[in-house]
Amino acid sequence: MNNSDFLSFFPDPETNGTADSNTQDLAIIFDGLNGEASEQGTPVDNDDFSAMLDGIEMLEEMLVETELAGEEALQEMTPLEQETSVMFEGNDLHYEEMDEDAISLTPPFLRAYEVLQEQVISLGQRLASTEQELTGHRRRTSSAESLIEQQAIALTQAQEQLAHTVAELQIYQEACKQQQLQVETLTEQLAASQELVIFQQNQLNNGAENNGAEIQELRTQMASLAAENGKLKSQIGDHSGEVARLEQQLTEMSARLQRQQRYALQYKSALEQCLAQPDFHPPADIIALVAGLTGQSKELKPWASVGDVLASFASGNTEPASAPVVDLTPGLVNFSPSPDKQTASQPLPSNKEQRDYKNKAEKGIASAPLEPAKPIAPIPAIDRLSFAVKEPRPSRRPIDLPGFLPRATPMG
Numbered sequence: 001m002n003n004s005d006f007l008s009f010f011p012d013p014e015t016n017g018t019a020d021s022n023t024q025d026l027a028i029i030f031d032g033l034n035g036e037a038s039e040q041g042t043p044v045d046n047d048d049f050s051a052m053l054d055g056i057e058m059l060e061e062m063l064v065e066t067e068l069a070g071e072e073a074l075q076e077m078t079p080l081e082q083e084t085s086v087m088f089e090g091n092d093l094h095y096e097e098m099d100e101d102a103i104s105l106t107p108p109f110l111r112a113y114e115v116l117q118e119q120v121i122s123l124g125q126r127l128a129s130t131e132q133e134l135t136g137h138r139r140r141t142s143s144a145e146s147l148i149e150q151q152a153i154a155l156t157q158a159q160e161q162l163a164h165t166v167a168e169l170q171i172y173q174e175a176c177k178q179q180q181l182q183v184e185t186l187t188e189q190l191a192a193s194q195e196l197v198i199f200q201q202n203q204l205n206n207g208a209e210n211n212g213a214e215i216q217e218l219r220t221q222m223a224s225l226a227a228e229n230g231k232l233k234s235q236i237g238d239h240s241g242e243v244a245r246l247e248q249q250l251t252e253m254s255a256r257l258q259r260q261q262r263y264a265l266q267y268k269s270a271l272e273q274c275l276a277q278p279d280f281h282p283p284a285d286i287i288a289l290v291a292g293l294t295g296q297s298k299e300l301k302p303w304a305s306v307g308d309v310l311a312s313f314a315s316g317n318t319e320p321a322s323a324p325v326v327d328l329t330p331g332l333v334n335f336s337p338s339p340d341k342q343t344a345s346q347p348l349p350s351n352k353e354q355r356d357y358k359n360k361a362e363k364g365i366a367s368a369p370l371e372p373a374k375p376i377a378p379i380p381a382i383d384r385l386s387f388a389v390k391e392p393r394p395s396r397r398p399i400d401l402p403g404f405l406p407r408a409t410p411m412g
Contacts, residue, residue, distance in 0.1 A: 056127060063120060 056123065059123070063116070066116075
């Protein structure tokens with residue numbers, strides 16, 4: 001590759017105006033991109049921002065293609081052509097020219113390259129600032145979205161609270177209407193009750209005049225009844241002593257009656273047990289004693305006779321209603337119906353008589369028939385007692401009646 005081929009990659013001095021025009025076109029493009037990037041400092045549409053990014057990417061591709069073309073051209077150079085070296089130290093460029101013909105051709109290329117490098121650096125800085133602004137814009141957007149969400153949540157809560165408040169307001173309105181109806185009803189009832197009270201007061205005023213005479217008569221009757229009550233109380237006080245004495249007599253008589261009834265029951269049970277024994281023949285003296293005792297007994301009067309006592313008390317008769325009851329127990333103190341225990345008046349058989357009686361019984365000689373027992377006269381005082389006493393079973397055991405002490409209680 002000769003110098004002419006190498007110089008074909010660079011613009012001719014005569015065509016320097018064309019290179020300057022290309023450089024100006026690139027500057028215009030970058031200025032337009034810079035203006036668009038500067039406008040991105042403020043919120044813009046997403047379509048304009050995406051168009052700016054597309055232009056930056058296209059410019060980067062053009063720079064990469066230019067570098068690749070330069071590298072290929074360097075590889076195709078001869079060693080003589082490669083003796084020209086370019087050294088970069090920071091932002092300063094040092095040229096070592098070995099060929100005197102290339103001195104006038106190298107500066108335009110270097111100027112264009114420097115311009116492009118400066119534009120790339122400025123565009124990179126603008127791109128970094130734009131990315132920072134974009135990051136800040138995204139951060140602000142996310143914060144704005146979170147704020148919008150919070151506001152939406154607050155708005156929803158406010159709407160719910162408003163709906164709840166509206167419902168409560170409706171309830172309060174209904175309650176207020178009901179209270180108004182109740183107030184109206186109570187007002188009507190109050191007016192009706194006031195009219196009724198006025199009417200009743202008028203009736204009372206009219207009735208007080210008419211009932212004055214009746215009240216006076218009632219007071220007179222009350223005075224007369226109070227006087228009668230005082231008289232009755234004085235009479236009751238006078239007869240209280242007699243009533244107490246009669247109650248004491250009644251208590252004593254009831255006690256004596258219970259005792260006589262108990263004695264009669266015991267005597268009746270003992271008598272029935274004695275009569276249930278067919279071999280027992282009471283002596284004549286005992287039969288006479290019993291007949292004498294039963295003949296002297298008197299009939300007990302029923303409890304209905306107490307009315308006669310009260311009648312006599314009311315009529316002023318202080319005599320007792322009935323005669324005192326005679327105690328019939330002294331004669332039965334030593335009575336024993338058992339055949340084993342005989343009285344002292346009847347002698348016991350001797351041993352000889354008992355042996356003779358036993359021998360006769362063994363020989364089959366029948367003894368003389370015993371005389372039948374005499375019937376006992378009925379006891380009217382005992383038969384008239386109406387007690388539901390269960391009859392005891394007949395028994396062969398000896399029966400001892402209790403020994404009752406003779407006791408005569410005088411009538412008070």
